[in-house]
Amino acid sequence: MAASPPVVFAVLGETLAERSGVINLSLDGLLLLTAMVAFAAARATTTLLAGFAAAMAVGALVGLVVAVASLTLRQHQVAAGFVLTLLCQNLAYVLGAPVAHLPGPQVAHLPLPLFRNWPVLGPVLFSQDPLVYLSIAATAAAWWYLAKTRPGLVLRGAGERPAAALARGIHVTRVRYLYTLAGGALVGLGGAAFSLAVKPGWSRPYGIEGTGWIVLAIVIFGNWDPLRGAAGAYLFVLLQTLATVLQSLMPRVPTQVFPTLPFPLMILALLLVTVGNSEWVQRGLRRLPAGTRRGVVRVLRALQASPPAALGVPLEQE
Amino acid sequence: MWRISAWAIAAALGAVLAAPAPPAPGAGAGLVFGVVLVGPRNDHGWSEAHFIAGQYAEKKVPGARMVYVDNVNPAAKPGVTVPQIVDDMVSKGARLVLTTSDDFKDGTLEAARMHPQLPIINVSGDHAWKAGRDYKAPPNESNFMGRMEYMKMVAGCAAALTTRTGKLGYLGPLVNDETRRLADSAYLGARYCWATYLRKSPASLRFKVTWIGFWFNIPGQTLDPTKVADDFYNTGFDVVISGIDTTEALVEANKLARAGKRVWAVPYDFKGACREAPAVCLGVPYFNWGPAYVKAITLVRDGAYKQYWDWNGPDWKNINDPDTSAVGFERGPALSAAASARLDGLIRGMGAGSIVLWKGPLRLQDGSLYLRAGQVASDQQVWYMPQLLQGMEGPSK
Amino acid sequence: MLGASPVEAYRLIVAGALGQPERVAFVLSAWAPLLLAAAGLLVTFAAGLWNIGVEGQVLLGAVFATGALRALGHLLPPPGAVLLAGLAAVLGGSLWALLAGALRAYGNVNEIFGGLGLNFIAGSLTVYLVLGPWARPGIASTSGTLPFAPSLWLPTIPVPPLEVPGEVFLGIAAMGAVSVALRGTYFGLHLAAIGRSLRAAHLRGIPTTREMLRAFAACGGLAGLAGFVLVTGAHSRHQLFPLISGGDGFLAILVVLLAGRSALACILISGAFAAISMGSLQLPLAMQLDSSMGGVIQSLLVLCAILLRGLRARLVSREG
Amino acid sequence: MRVELRDIHKSFGPVRANDGVSLTADAGTIHGILGENGAGKSTLMKVLAGILQPDRGEILLDGAPVRISSPAAAIRLGIGMLQQDPLDFPSLSVLDNFLLGSPGGLVLDRRRARDALRRLGARFAFALDPDARGEDLTVGERQQLEILRLLRLGVRVLILDEPTTAISASQRGQLFAALRAMAADGKVVFFVSHKLEEVQELCDAVTVLRRGRVAGEAAMPAETGRLVQLMFGQEPPRVTRARLPLGPPVLELADVTASDARLTLEHVSLQVRAGEVVGLAGLEGSGQRLFLHACAGLAPVTRGRVRIAGRDLTGRSYAQFLAAGGAYLPAGRLGEGLIPGLTLTEHAALAGRHGTLFVDWRAAARAAARHIGELHIRGTPRTDVQALSGGNQQRALLALLPDHVSVLLMEHPTRGLDLESAEEIWRRLLDRRARGTAIVFSSSDLDELLARSDRILVFSGGRVAGPLDAREATVERLGELIGGKGV
Incomplete structure (x- = not known):
C-alpha cells in the first residue's frame, strides 16, 4: 500500500495523456528524472512542496517536448518518447550526482485519527503517509473527471475521433497539449512520491529503473481507465512485494529471479487483453459452436483492452 | 539531412582530433596511483571508504596522486572492463593500481598478466595468498583485506543489545566466502551479547539473512534492498544489519521510525554512514583503508614492492585510530549508553584475547561440525567460510 | 549549468576516446556490438517495426554463445567452438526476436511492449543462469560466470598503428551485408514496401506477415551476434554476466534513429557514439561530471535531429 | 433564416470542385442539392458548414455577409451539418455523444441531457436508448442522434449529406417526417442527394450541380426528365460494344454470405465468364467493396463458395487469389494499390518474378521504362509514385498487372481522371478483356457502368439487385435501384 502512490500517479498521468491521443513513451526516464529533481529541490529549499512542484514542472516540460515534437512538428511519437527516455535517465544521473546519498526531507506519516483504529482495515488503509490518501483521491478524481x-468528455472525444471533436468546435491540438502536459506533471508527482516518500533520497542506480515501462503496460492493462489502471498498479506493487516473500518460501530458486517476475507476468496480462483483437482468434471464434462462442466472447470482451481510437495518430485537418 | 548530420559529427570529431592534444597528465614528478571503484565515489559505503583512503594517502605520502574511475559496474558503465581501465590508468602515468572489489577478481588477474611490471592490488581477493586455495596471481599482483569480522561481531552485539523483538535481519549482498563469514561474524557477536549480557537463551534470538544478489541494487537484477529492509521491519525484525555497500536499510529504518515504528539499522563500510540518518543508526563497522594504501604506495615508491597478501586487523588500542586501525566501529547516536558500555567490554575482551568467538563448538547450518569444542578457527577456516552457522536463517548458497 | 565548460567536456570526451592507441582500441571494441545491433535494427526499421526487444536479443545471443562455449569449448578445437558459438548466438537472438514478432503478428501485442517484456525476461534468464546452473563453484554472485580461456577469445588483427579487435570487421561486414540485402534483394524491397504501407504491400501480393517475421529474425540474429561479441570479443570480459548487453541495443536504436536508413551513416554514427561512450569515462576524473554525460549527449543529439527534421518539414511545407 | 451562397469557388489542386456556385434558400423550406457523384455537392455544403474555406465567394445569412471559419463558428451562427458518415464517437454512449461539444458548466448534467434527448426525440418520433454505445447504433440511429444534437445546439440551418444512403426504409420515412416538421418550424433544410425520387418526394426547391457548376434550378414538383437532363446533361450516347465470344466461367459465387465491420452481404450468387465485364453500381459503402473483397479473399466468407478460374478459394487467402490468376486494383491508388515512397522501378521489381534472392534492378528498370513508354506514363523509372498524377498512377497500376489475369477486380477505374485518361484506361482494359480477362469493376459513374459493362449488379445498403443486362438498363432504372426502389 505504502509503495503504491508513485505507480498510481504515473499510471493516471499516462492514462490522461493517452486518452487525449498522445503516447508519452518517456516514462521510464521521466520518473527517474523527476524523482531526482524532487529530492534535489526539496533538499535545496528544505520544503517538500518545492520538491513536488519542481518535479511536476519538469514532468510537464518533458510532456511539452513530446507534444511539440509530435503535435506541432509531426514527428513519430514513439521516436521522440524513446529518445527522451534515455535523455531523462542520463540527465538524472548526471545532474543528480551531487545529491546522491545525502539525507533530505521526506513526507511524514499521517495516520487519520478517526479511522486508524478500525480493526484490520484501519492500520492498512488509514495509517499511511498523505501521498497514499492523495493517490486514492487522485484515482477517484481522475475517474470522476473523465466520466x-x-x-473530461471533451478529452475522451479528442482521443477517440479527433475529426468529430473538431467538427464540434473542440481545439483538438490544444486539448492534446493540455493533457500531455498535465499527464507529464502527474508522472512528475509520481517521481516525487518516490524520492520524497517511498524511497527517500537519491542514488545511482536509484532502484526504480524499469518501472516506467511497466507503467506503460499497466495503462494498456487498465484499458485506459483510471480505476482499472489503479488496480493494475496495486497488483504490480503487490507482485513486487511477493518477490521478497517468495524468497523465504522457495529458498532453492535463485533469489534474483523473483524481482523480475512481475515483468513476464505483465506481458502475459497484455497478451490476454489484446489477443481477442487478433484476426486468428476472431476466425477461430467463428468456428466454435454458438454456445461456447458466446461464453468465450464474453470473457474476451471483459478482458479486452481497446485503445483510444486515435492514439498516436496525428490529426489531419482537411 | 541524415547524411549531413552524420558527416557533421564525423567532421567535428576530426576537428577536435586535429587540435593539439592536451598535456598528458601525471607527466610530472611524484607517484600516480590508480583506484578502480565499483560504485559511485560518494556512495556512503564501500566505494567512498576507498576514495577517502586514496585522499588520505595523497596527504600522507608526499607526491602521491590518485587517479580514479568510479561506477565500474555493468549497470553504470556497460562494456567497460578492468583491463581497459588499467591500461588507461597506466597511460596516465599510474605506477600502482588498486582494484577495489571482489567483482574485479578476474579482470585484475587479466590486467596483471597484461602488465607484468605494474604493481596491481585487488582488494578483498585471495589470488595472491600462497596459503590460500586459489593462489594463481602473477608476481606483480597482491591482495589486502581488513579483518572486518571483528567489527561485524561488534555490530551484531549492538543489534542484539538493542532489539526489543529478538529478531535481527541481515541484508546480505551476494553469497560467497567473504559474505558468509561476515554474516556469521555478526551472528556470533549478536549471540554472544544476547547470552552473556542479556542472559537470554541463544535459541530465542532470531537471525535471518536475505541476500539481494549483488553489492548494491541493480534494478531488475537484484532484490530491491529497500523492499527487503521494509519487509524485515514489517515482519517484526526491528534491527537490520546491512552487509551491502549502500545505505537503503538505514534510510528505510529512518522512514519507518518517522512513521512511529521503533526500528534501527546498522550500515556498513563507511565511517560517515550514520550521518544519512543518525536517529536510527546504532553504529557502523567500517573499513579504514588509508594505512593499507599508504603501505602499498610507499612500497612502490621505494622500489620494495613484492607480492603480498595482507589481512589487516584493528588496532585494539584504539579501533578508530585513522593511522593504524584497518577496521573500526563508529558508534551511532541511536545506541544507548548502556549498550555502548557493553560494547566497550566486548572490544576490550576481543583485544585482550579473552573473548574469542571463532571458537568451537560451532556447527554449520546443515548440522555438520565446523569447530570442535575449544578449537579456534584458522585463517583458512574463517576466510573460506563454507556455510552460514547453525541457528541462522537464510540460504547458504 | 553543470559548472563545467561544455567545450572542455567535449574536448575531454574526444581525447578520452581517441587520444591514445589503447583508447582507440577500446572504442573499436565498443563499436562492434553497436554496429551489429544497429545493422539488425536497420532491417526492422526498414519494415517500420520498433524492435525495442533488441536489448533482450543481444542478451539471448550472449546466453547462447556462452552455453555453446561451455558445452563445446573443450570438445572442439577453439576456432570451431567459437564459430559454433557465433551460430548459436544468431539462433538465440533470432528465436527471441521471433517471439516478439509472433506476439505482434498473432497476439496483437505491440512489438514495443512485447519486446520490452521479453527484455526483462531475458534479463531474468541471464541472472538465473549466472546464479544457478552456470554459477561458479561455491559462489552466488551476479559478477558473472567463469571467464573463458584466451584461446576462445576473438583475435585482434593488426592494422598499424592499431590492434583492431576482430569483431569490428564482423560488424562492418554485417552492416555491408544488411545494406546489400536491403537494397539488392526482394526481401529488402518487400520490407521497404511494408514499411511504407503495410496495406498496399499486402495488396501487392507481398507475404507481409512472413516478411515481418523474417525481419525480426534477421534483426535478432544480428543482435545475437552482438551478444556473442560481448562474450568472446577481444576486449570483453569473456564471461556471461547480467546486463552484459549494457544498453547497446537501446543505443543502437538511437543510432538508427539518427542515421535514418543509411548504412554508411550508421557506421559513422555508431562509431561516434562508441567514442562518446568511452570518451565520457574521462569526465568524472577531470571535471567531476558523471560519465552518464555521454548518454546525455547522445540522446540530446538525436532529440535535436528529430526536432530539426520536424521543423524543416514544417518550414518547407509553409513555403510550398 | 434566409441562406444565400454567392459565387462560391473551391479548388483542390487542379480540380475545381465548386466553380462559381450561387444559390438561395428561404426559411421554412427544404432545399434539395442534386447532382452526380463528384458534382461538387459535398464541397459546397462543407463550405457552408465551416469545414472548408472557399477560395472565393460570399455567404449571407438573412442578407448579412458572414465568415464561417470553423464548424464551431457555423454552429454559433446556427448552421449544422450531418455528414454522410455521421461524425460521432463510436465508443461513447448515446447520451455522451449528445452532450459532447455542448456548452455548460464543469460537471455534466446528464439527467437534464437525458430529458432533453427524450423530449426532442419524442417530437420527431426518434426512439434512442441514451445508454447504448455509439458503435451499436445503425447509421439511421446515428443520424437521428446527430440531428437531435444539432437541434439542441439551436441550429436553424440543417444540412444533410446523402442521409439515406445506408438507412432502412422505415428510418427514411421517420427522417423525412422529421425534416418536414423542422421546415414547418421555420428552419432551412439542405438535402444533398443524387436520388431523384427522394428529392422529388421531399424538397420544396432544388439546385442541380454538374461538374462544380449550377446546372439549373427548379421549384418542386418538377419533371423527372428535366432533372435527369440537368444532372447528366444529354442522355449519353450508347457505346457500341463488340460482342465477344465468352469463355468458361472464371469467377463463380454460389450463395455467398460475407461481412465486414459495417455490412453483411447475404446470398450473393454470380457467374462471370472469361471476357465478360460486370459493373457494380451503388452509392459508396453499399457493399461493392465488400463484394470485391469477398471475391479476393480479403474479407471472410461465412457461407457459400467462391471459385476463381475453377479453383475453390472459399476461405483461402488473398495470396491464393493472386496465385489463381486474380488481380485486385483498389480505389486508393496510392497507399492501397501503389506503395507511396517507392519508385516505378521498385514497383516493377515487386511485380516481377520472386524466385530469386537478388533483385535484377536492370531488368526492373527496363520493365519500368517499357511501362512508361507503352502506357504514356509521365515520369521516369526513378520517379516516386507519389509524384505521379492520378491518371499516371492508374496507368502504372495497369502496367504492373501480370500478363495473364483471369479475373480483374477494380474499384473506380477512372475516378478523378480526365476524359482522355479515362478513355485510355478503358482501351487497356478492353484489350485485356479481349485476351480473356473477366473484369468486375465498381463505379459511381452511371454512364461508365452502362457504357462498359455487359451486366450490372446494383448495391443498395448491403442488398444486391441484378445482374441486369447493361443493354437494357437505363440511367433511370439504375438510379431507382441504387436508391433502394425495387430491391
Missing part, C-alpha cells in the same frame, strides 16, 4: 465532467 462526469464536460472537459
